[in-house]
Amino acid sequence: MKKKTRYILIGIAVILLAAIGYASYLCLHFFFYDKYKEALPTYKYEKGTEYKGLSDTTNNVAGMELVAENDDLKLYTNPTTTEIAVYDKRTGETTYSNPIDKDNDKLATGTNKSLLNSQLVIDYYDKTRTIVTMNSYDLSTKNNQFKAESIKNGIRYTYTFGDLSSKTGIVPQYITEKRLQSLILDKLSGSDLRLVKGKFAESKTVKGYLELNTAATKSKIGMKKLNDAFTKAGYTEKDYNEDKAAATGESEENITFTIPLEYRLDGDSLVVTVPTKEIKETGEAKLANIEMLRFFGAAGTNENGYMLVPNGSGSLINFNNGKKNEQYNQYVYGMDPVSMGYTVVESTEKARLPIFGIKRDNSAIFASIESGDTVSNIIADVSGKLNSYNYVYPTFHIREGEKLSMFGTTGASSELPVVEKNFYKLDLTVKYSFLKKDEASYSGMANHYRNELIEKGVLSKKQNDSKLPFYLDILGGVRKKEFIAGVPHNTVYPMTTFNQAKDIIDKFYDADIKNLRVNYKGWFNGGYYNSVSNKIKVMKKLGGKSDLEDLTNYIEKEGGKLFVDTAFQNVTYSSSKFNYMLEASRYYTGRAVMYGKVNPGTLRQTSDLGGYSELLYYVMSPKFLVRYVDSFSNKIKNYNVTGVSLRDLGDVLQSDKRRTEIINREEAKYVVKNELNTLKETNKDLMIKGGNYYSLGYATDLTDVPTSANEFYIIDQEVPFYEMVLHGCVDYTGSSINLNDSYNKQDILLKMIEDGAAPHFILSYKSSSNIKYTGTNDMYATYYKNWINDAKDIYISVNEVLKNVENSNIINHEILDNSLVKVTYDNGVIIYINKGNESVAADGITVNAKSYVVKGVE
Numbered sequence: 001m002k003k004k005t006r007y008i009l010i011g012i013a014v015i016l017l018a019a020i021g022y023a024s025y026l027c028l029h030f031f032f033y034d035k036y037k038e039a040l041p042t043y044k045y046e047k048g049t050e051y052k053g054l055s056d057t058t059n060n061v062a063g064m065e066l067v068a069e070n071d072d073l074k075l076y077t078n079p080t081t082t083e084i085a086v087y088d089k090r091t092g093e094t095t096y097s098n099p100i101d102k103d104n105d106k107l108a109t110g111t112n113k114s115l116l117n118s119q120l121v122i123d124y125y126d127k128t129r130t131i132v133t134m135n136s137y138d139l140s141t142k143n144n145q146f147k148a149e150s151i152k153n154g155i156r157y158t159y160t161f162g163d164l165s166s167k168t169g170i171v172p173q174y175i176t177e178k179r180l181q182s183l184i185l186d187k188l189s190g191s192d193l194r195l196v197k198g199k200f201a202e203s204k205t206v207k208g209y210l211e212l213n214t215a216a217t218k219s220k221i222g223m224k225k226l227n228d229a230f231t232k233a234g235y236t237e238k239d240y241n242e243d244k245a246a247a248t249g250e251s252e253e254n255i256t257f258t259i260p261l262e263y264r265l266d267g268d269s270l271v272v273t274v275p276t277k278e279i280k281e282t283g284e285a286k287l288a289n290i291e292m293l294r295f296f297g298a299a300g301t302n303e304n305g306y307m308l309v310p311n312g313s314g315s316l317i318n319f320n321n322g323k324k325n326e327q328y329n330q331y332v333y334g335m336d337p338v339s340m341g342y343t344v345v346e347s348t349e350k351a352r353l354p355i356f357g358i359k360r361d362n363s364a365i366f367a368s369i370e371s372g373d374t375v376s377n378i379i380a381d382v383s384g385k386l387n388s389y390n391y392v393y394p395t396f397h398i399r400e401g402e403k404l405s406m407f408g409t410t411g412a413s414s415e416l417p418v419v420e421k422n423f424y425k426l427d428l429t430v431k432y433s434f435l436k437k438d439e440a441s442y443s444g445m446a447n448h449y450r451n452e453l454i455e456k457g458v459l460s461k462k463q464n465d466s467k468l469p470f471y472l473d474i475l476g477g478v479r480k481k482e483f484i485a486g487v488p489h490n491t492v493y494p495m496t497t498f499n500q501a502k503d504i505i506d507k508f509y510d511a512d513i514k515n516l517r518v519n520y521k522g523w524f525n526g527g528y529y530n531s532v533s534n535k536i537k538v539m540k541k542l543g544g545k546s547d548l549e550d551l552t553n554y555i556e557k558e559g560g561k562l563f564v565d566t567a568f569q570n571v572t573y574s575s576s577k578f579n580y581m582l583e584a585s586r587y588y589t590g591r592a593v594m595y596g597k598v599n600p601g602t603l604r605q606t607s608d609l610g611g612y613s614e615l616l617y618y619v620m621s622p623k624f625l626v627r628y629v630d631s632f633s634n635k636i637k638n639y640n641v642t643g644v645s646l647r648d649l650g651d652v653l654q655s656d657k658r659r660t661e662i663i664n665r666e667e668a669k670y671v672v673k674n675e676l677n678t679l680k681e682t683n684k685d686l687m688i689k690g691g692n693y694y695s696l697g698y699a700t701d702l703t704d705v706p707t708s709a710n711e712f713y714i715i716d717q718e719v720p721f722y723e724m725v726l727h728g729c730v731d732y733t734g735s736s737i738n739l740n741d742s743y744n745k746q747d748i749l750l751k752m753i754e755d756g757a758a759p760h761f762i763l764s765y766k767s768s769s770n771i772k773y774t775g776t777n778d779m780y781a782t783y784y785k786n787w788i789n790d791a792k793d794i795y796i797s798v799n800e801v802l803k804n805v806e807n808s809n810i811i812n813h814e815i816l817d818n819s820l821v822k823v824t825y826d827n828g829v830i831i832y833i834n835k836g837n838e839s840v841a842a843d844g845i846t847v848n849a850k851s852y853v854v855k856g857v858e
Contacts, residue, residue: 030582036626039674040667043427045275048149048156051079060087061094067155072268073434075155079148082119082141082157084263086270088434093363095297095434099389108387114138116387119261121291122161125401126255127284129417134161144224154264162256169227170240174209174247175200187233196229206247237282255283259290269433271370276398277425286419291395292430297358297365298391301383306716307392308357308442309380312349312709314721316442319390320383326713328380332373333692336665337619337654338585338593339400342604349706351378352722353693356392357445364440365432366448372396372428373693374653374665382714394430399423400657402588418588420657424664443812446724450809458697459729462807467515468799470508471703471733473762474501476522477539478776479529479574479614490574492527492539493770498547500765502554504784509558511792516560517701517731519645519687523548523564528776529614531575533566533632536639549640561642563687568629569648573616584618588657593619612775621656622668629675633682643685643700649676650699651690669694691732699730707734707755717815723755728809728826733760737794738787739779745790746850747835752798753852754821754833756810759798761791804857805829816842829856
């Protein structure tokens with residue numbers, strides 16, 4: 001019996017030790033893992049001083065005071081209305097934060113009139129979780145609820161949004177002597193201390209309390225100074241309500257938001273910042289969105305020009321175009337997968353660059369979102385709908401909410417709004433650059449932005465490339481269901497082995513096309529939809545590691561490059577090494593984020609399309625991205641390949657809403673940038689799909705860049721702004737030509753010449769019919785024998801033109817008429833492209849229909 005008891009005790013001890021060991025593993029490997037925090041930035045806050053205007057002998061802006069001045073610009077403000085203006089000393093142009101003739105706008109009424117006077121507009125969730133809007137004019141400026149401070153090279157306005165119905169603001173009518181001393185007097189000095197001491201005396205109506213002198217409440221200026229003193233001491237709306245409840249038994253907590261807005265001159269630019277960590281909110285309200293400077297540089301109905309927006313490759317919206325029924329509104333980098341819905345009704349090009357601009361007759365403003373770009377969307381509208389102005393501006397989302405479905409209920413009560421506890425602590429920064437008349441165009445904006453990115457070290461001018469690259473994707477291993485004795489099982493089917501890839505490449509070598517950028521897809525960890533990359537296992541069915549490295553040598557000896565493709569952030573459902581319960585991003589309501597292909601019947605992006613489980617994928621949390629990319633980076637160093645192709649790190653940006661540790665998109669951006677740098681330190685070239693702005697500084701090659709724009713109704717013209725910024729600095733290409741929805745060889749050729757883009761094909765050695773019943777059946781046209789001749793012809797034709805400008809920047813892009821464009825490079829080469837069906841004459845030359853003419857080539 002004793003022996004049996006001993007065995008039982010030993011068994012229990014073993015179980016306990018195993019449980020403790022497993023719990024320790026979970027804690028260390030998942031719950032306490034926080035290496036990602038090393039990548040997160042810190043934000044500094046400059047201490048302000050009492051605002052004082054500067055002396056100004058020239059007085060360039062009537063009715064305003066000079067705040068700051070440098071060699072290029074002068075910053076002015078009206079300290080009564082908080083409006084600002086920037087005077088450009090180089091051009092004599094003045095740009096205002098609010099239209100100067102707004103009071104005469106007969107179209108704007110009510111709230112729209114107030115918006116013309118506002119610098120900030122906010123949205124918040126009230127206690128019922130309904131979105132409510134406030135503007136800085138009605139609920140701050142008009143009531144003198146703001147404070148001005150001088151900061152280096154600029155000014156800070158701190159607005160208090162809210163209806164402070166109390167005549168005394170946050171100054172209590174009654175307060176105990178002890179609380180007045182500890183909360184206020186002990187924290188003040190000088191004139192502020194004397195001011196407060198002189199305003200309170202023993203109350204005759206509320207025993208044991210001090211009472212505010214009634215005479216003090218009759219002076220608005222006096223009460224403002226008193227409120228400023230209480231605010232300086234750190235006294236809040238919450239403290240006010242506590243004192244009111246204690247003295248009178250009543251409690252009323254006003255909804256207020258205190259938000260600083262900073263303006264600083266920096267060279268030829270104005271930098272505008274909202275440091276959200278300094279925002280204070282009171283009451284049950286939760287701040288959600290901040291709209292910044294809606295009407296900065298707005299143009300009236302009597303002006304000519306356009307607005308530039310980052311729609312796909314870039315788009316122009318002409319002033320006063322009469323398209324009043326639609327507003328341009330697009331998220332930068334697309335929607336956060338953790339925030340978007342399951343239903344997909346259209347496929348759109350993302351906004352890859354966090355920029356916008358306004359072109360007027362004699363000047364232009366170019367704006368770039370320097371911080372907070374990941375939580376922003378850009379909005380543009382034309383005159384005639386709400387007011388008489390054309391304007392473009394950013395909105396920032398600093399707190400998200402979700403709707404939790406309540407089963408068993410119907411109607412309005414079936415969905416319970418759930419809002420994040422805290423707003424994001426970051427800087428929302430927009431840099432407005434003022435361009436001179438000779439730069440006042442979208443081409444000038446592109447040149448300005450490129451030069452700025454070169455100065456920052458994000459881009460660098462290419463050297464010694466004389467041939468256009470050819471981007472060749474090779475489809476390798478794909479998952480396929482096979483049957484043994486009637487029993488199904490998944491295997492990897494080799495669409496192209498490493499040796500067979502040589503046969504395809506030889507076809508290009510035969511045509512003297514050797515500057516190949518080969519991206520091998522489906523080379524490791526289960527094929528095209530690869531498992532997580534904590535390890536690297538090159539598939540034997542393709543030839544193994546030795547054949548892969550032999551293929552690298554075969555390509556590199558002729559001047560090409562071999563990239564191996566991998567997905568990090570979208571983890572296939574069939575990945576056995578991924579713990580989705582702990583490592584996937586989560587919705588705020590707690591569910592793991594999972595998507596799939598779009599079901600053509602339901603339009604929901606949650607489908608495996610009939611049993612292909614690899615099409616379903618989890619969204620990896622940025623928290624654990626560090627572990628997998630670091631592991632991959634350490635292992636890929638031991639492989640002889642030219643570079644790594646990143647399928648999603650520069651294309652998708654996702655947050656993690658798990659309540660215990662929310663990682664917002666701005667933080668996720670810095671995690672991704674850190675991992676891109678880790679990959680770059682392997683000394684492998686990086687081919688990045690999509691090319692979101694934050695990835696540009698790490699890419700040697702970009703694929704699937706936006707070469708078109710979404711056909712929003714408000715848009716007037718598509719322009720290749722993205723390509724104009726990048727050309728001559730980094731090689732790029734659009735999507736695979738042979739997988740396009742439509743194929744017109746000449747139109748494709750002309751578009752590549754206009755964009756300065758290289759050709760891009762995806763090919764396989766075996767016929768596409770072999771993957772008809774696989775999860776890769778959307779690659780329905782990859783058989784190399786069907787496409788090899790067209791691929792070679794297109795490259796030869798495009799290279800004949802673009803080899804002359806491979807190292808050159810596009811300095812001017814002009815739309816001469818609806819079908820003819822003129823592209824000018826900094827080496828003097830000019831290309832005329834006629835995309836129309838009739839010949840067109842311009843600059844003394846005639847360009848035939850569907851053709852081009854090259855000038856300036858020796």
